[in-house]
Amino acid sequence: MRRVASGGGLVTKKRSKSSASASTELATEPVQADRFSKARSARSASMLEDYTELIADLIAANGEARTTDIARRLGVAHPTASKTIARLKREGLATARPYRGIFLTEAGLAMANSVRQRHRLVVDLLIAVGAPREAAEADAEGIEHYVSDATLRAFEAFLHGRGQR
Amino acid sequence: MRRVASGGGLVTKKRSKSSASASTELATEPVQADRFSKARSARSASMLEDYTELIADLIAANGEARTTDIARRLGVAHPTASKTIARLKREGLATARPYRGIFLTEAGLAMANSVRQRHRLVVDLLIAVGAPREAAEADAEGIEHYVSDATLRAFEAFLHGRGQR
DNA sequence: ACTATGGTGTAGCAATGGCTACATTGTGCA
């Protein structure tokens, strides 16, 4: 197919590859696809990140992390948490034996620590640029998973430069 | 079950509800669950937001938005785009007839416009706080979907106060 | 020591979002 626009029969434009300025168009595509691809990867990791952070918090607060507590904190049904914990185990981030609590491996703990630090940094930055505290806390829960190291370093420098942190 | 920690048989702690300070613990849970819940909603909407924005961009640039172009820009296989476009139609955001291009409904166009504006605002803010341009562009593709209106207004005010925008 | 109760596990369903493989369609160009 060689392409013809048709909408309501108005436009009539041919194009061998793409109709827009052949200069920018060809450069834009792969770059944009890369950005979307990165976002998809981050989305896929976000669940693991939240779980490890939460498990570490529960162990710190309660001495243990139980499936039901994890589920309640996340606001999901317990089989949902159970299934994701299975994924954590599969990916070497956690261990668990039936009817005992959930434990983090070294890799899981490392993830938890870096994720917690990043979470706090994002909240602090949002507040520093004027976001209401609760909005900052809520938004950070999603935003955190998409902040690159380069951006994170910029956040740190920004906060330093303001005396905060 | 009344709960007993056990890990390696070390800890031995009972708890009727939760072991942590009964004052904060009970207040923390629902608040945190709410934040996670909001993040899940945003995650669910993110795909629709990216598609409407992209379709509007393609129509502006090419006069039409074809399934293959959408897929290539997103970096996914065309049946993946095709399936998501079906969801857009189902949710009243787009229309399409076989072998013609994709069109946005009024609702879809409204979403595209607000999403594009939010996207730009997020990129501008990230750059304003010092993120490298390409990191800002890449991170914004994920971050944008999790920024609340309250935080967005704060971003606007922050940029205004700096003469940017 | 028993048992009621609540934590835990498991089965099975649905929606979403990836993919590959293959069928169908439209049209630019020979």
Add this chain to the structure above:
DNA sequence: TGCACAATGTAGCCATTGCTACACCATAGT
């Protein structure tokens, strides 16, 4: 005027992340 071939559609696979329903287990308290 046809037809080759790219674009589009469709079928069917898998993984993830939700859910409800139900079975099983551990123990706190009697």
